[in-house]
Amino acid sequence: MRPTMTDVARAANASLKTVSRVVNREQGVSPHTAARVEEAIRSLGFQRNDLARALRRGQRSRTVGLVIEDVSNPFYSAIARGVEDEVSRHGLLVIAGSSDEDPGRERKMLQLLCERRVDGLLVVPAGDDHRYLLPELALGTPIVFIDRPPRRIEADVILLDNVGGARRATRHLIAHGHRRIALVGDALRIFTAAQRLRGYRQALRAAGIPLDEALVRLDCHGAAAAELAVRGLLGLPEPPTALFTCNNRITTGALHAVSDLARPPALVGFDDLELAPVLSPPVSVVSYDSVELGRQSARLLCARLAGVDCPPRRIVLATTLVERGSGETMPWADGASGPKRPDLRAQRPVPEVVCR
Amino acid sequence: MRPTMTDVARAANASLKTVSRVVNREQGVSPHTAARVEEAIRSLGFQRNDLARALRRGQRSRTVGLVIEDVSNPFYSAIARGVEDEVSRHGLLVIAGSSDEDPGRERKMLQLLCERRVDGLLVVPAGDDHRYLLPELALGTPIVFIDRPPRRIEADVILLDNVGGARRATRHLIAHGHRRIALVGDALRIFTAAQRLRGYRQALRAAGIPLDEALVRLDCHGAAAAELAVRGLLGLPEPPTALFTCNNRITTGALHAVSDLARPPALVGFDDLELAPVLSPPVSVVSYDSVELGRQSARLLCARLAGVDCPPRRIVLATTLVERGSGETMPWADGASGPKRPDLRAQRPVPEVVCR
DNA sequence: TTGAAAGCGCTACCAA
DNA sequence: TTGGTAGCGCTTTCAA
Numbered sequence A, B: 001m002r003p004t005m006t007d008v009a010r011a012a013n014a015s016l017k018t019v020s021r022v023v024n025r026e027q028g029v030s031p032h033t034a035a036r037v038e039e040a041i042r043s044l045g046f047q048r049n050d051l052a053r054a055l056r057r058g059q060r061s062r063t064v065g066l067v068i069e070d071v072s073n074p075f076y077s078a079i080a081r082g083v084e085d086e087v088s089r090h091g092l093l094v095i096a097g098s099s100d101e102d103p104g105r106e107r108k109m110l111q112l113l114c115e116r117r118v119d120g121l122l123v124v125p126a127g128d129d130h131r132y133l134l135p136e137l138a139l140g141t142p143i144v145f146i147d148r149p150p151r152r153i154e155a156d157v158i159l160l161d162n163v164g165g166a167r168r169a170t171r172h173l174i175a176h177g178h179r180r181i182a183l184v185g186d187a188l189r190i191f192t193a194a195q196r197l198r199g200y201r202q203a204l205r206a207a208g209i210p211l212d213e214a215l216v217r218l219d220c221h222g223a224a225a226a227e228l229a230v231r232g233l234l235g236l237p238e239p240p241t242a243l244f245t246c247n248n249r250i251t252t253g254a255l256h257a258v259s260d261l262a263r264p265p266a267l268v269g270f271d272d273l274e275l276a277p278v279l280s281p282p283v284s285v286v287s288y289d290s291v292e293l294g295r296q297s298a299r300l301l302c303a304r305l306a307g308v309d310c311p312p313r314r315i316v317l318a319t320t321l322v323e324r325g326s327g328e329t330m331p332w333a334d335g336a337s338g339p340k341r342p343d344l345r346a347q348r349p350v351p352e353v354v355c356r
Numbered sequence C: 001t002t003g004a005a006a007g008c009g010c011t012a013c014c015a016a
Numbered sequence D: 001t002t003g004g005t006a007g008c009g010c011t012t013t014c015a016a
Helices: A005-012 A016-023 A031-044 A050-057 A074-090 A103-115 A131-138 A162-175 A191-207 A223-234 A248-258 A290-305 B005-012 B016-023 B031-044 B050-057 B074-088 B103-115 B131-138 B162-175 B191-206 B223-234 B248-258 B290-305
Strands: A063-068 A093-098 A120-123 A143-146 A156-160 A181-184 A242-245 A266-270 A284-287 A314-317 A320-322 B063-068 B093-098 B120-123 B143-146 B156-160 B181-184 B242-245 B266-270 B284-287 B314-317 B320-322
Touching (some): A063 A074, A093 A103, A131 A143, A143 A290, A162 A181, A162 A191, A162 A242, A162 A284, A181 A223, B074 B093, B093 B103, B103 B131, B143 B290, B156 B290, B162 B191, B162 B284, B181 B248, B290 B314
Parallel strands (some): A063 A093, A143 A156, B181 B242, B242 B266
Antiparallel strands (some): A093 B093, A284 A320
């Protein structure tokens, strides 16, 4: 069995309270007694039970819950890292879980986290009604929403400048002569998807380009769906000359769809990709610091935990357009035969003899 | 204040025990009483305190601790996802933390997790001596090591076939006519780095190619260091004609280093990259299922939690070579001028007028 | 079917 | 400087 303070007290021939004092480095223990207790702790391998401690002190579990769509998506795992960096400075650990964009799972995860008495919650919300969190908020659990605002409740939220980023990306493509610019995006119930569509429309309107519904492909969840959508766009009688892809997975899918094209359309994606600079052409993106997104969210949460009590805050982080090449090309003249993107495999000698 | 069972009992005019029975869906409560209690639970917004419950039941916190190098590295976050998928089926949550390859941080994290009484631990170990975990193991906390074996203790571990994968990668490059194959790897104290070097050496030896120390670049931690190392290799009087890059970050760095070369060396990387197929040329890699790596580790942990008591297991997962193009090119004949990798930006018209 | 009392491992309060 | 005792919110045991 695992030794308790009582065991240590017995072994050290001291009282429970004295052991507690030593463990918690409180004043008022004679060096001699302290040494005896320390020795007992060492020999028994005692480790304080934080569950019991928290219960007694009326504390929570000294953890924060983080609910994101998918811990294995680089965008979200970067957030997780930012959160960890920030909260670990306060001795808090992070319980992270994936909602898979399912409001039911999200709610269940949040419920589990509340039952474990997390000190605070960080959520990239998937649901469309978060009123069920009101009692928890009222009980003093701070909740900070990340990347998307909560629905039907007021709470702290850290967002990206989605509209601005999308508008800039689209305007950038227009500036390079494109008029048939497709948007490939996720379902509109997702806040960021809707906002990015808004920015796209604003840029078109500002340039006097009518919106062509055929060029707007929504509900692309994941790379595979996006790849299909882009193939569909390219098969149109009048295909787009440029693509605006609304998140990292969609950009990835689009790149798969255009990778074997002799003349790929121009492309700007929302979210940066680690390999964007080494693709050919290098991929231009709307970028921002996603670790910082997590860090700021956690910072706000920690401020709330420390008692900062102001009305719900709404922080918007800037996005920047990173020009790398894929978004800075003009449309091909119709029917003109332009230079092809070469197949390197064909260019380089391939051996005829393969050993073993 | 947060309502407790006592509050519910008072509100429902029932005893504490009766409330407990209702909350835990135990038998022996009359429907009428149960309804009254349910109503009180709803109206007060009662939520059972899992901390107190676990304490009383002598349970742990119903969480597993996961210590990895960096939650934001796709390799590790994929593991985290696999772990989550598996343990969530048992009602367990995941506390994940980053060690940053620092044995001190690793130890501290593990200590924190033990104090919070996690049910089990999953660790990608960074340290070189894990004997400090022996007491915890003896107390019945199952620990499964992932990707690298523990040092100086016996415990469950799930590994990849590093030697086999590296050998196959190197042999593959040899088969395509390369004899000057560089290895870019991490510090040898990291198990996987050492094993992959071993596989590389085995393949060279089998082909009768003497090892050229100048072509072995170790201690490359992170993409930036790898990029530098590759630039160094390419600046050699007799540069390598092929690269074997030992992990995902190193491959990324190498790709940065060769991205602007007219004639990039052949390349095979260990770890797959999401964008590998759309790079030019597409990148050949030693691949495996990293979500599965996490899932299997968690499965073993859960088996231990369920009481499976056999000697420590060592499971090795297979790796496969995925040929995509970058590893299937012959070396350039010395001094011959081969076809260049074209710059797409130059090929395509760039607009002269940019609006606003 | 219902409830009183003890106690999980710890800390807080007060007394010696 | 030291220690007894109560109690955090819950479950368990046993009695009514």
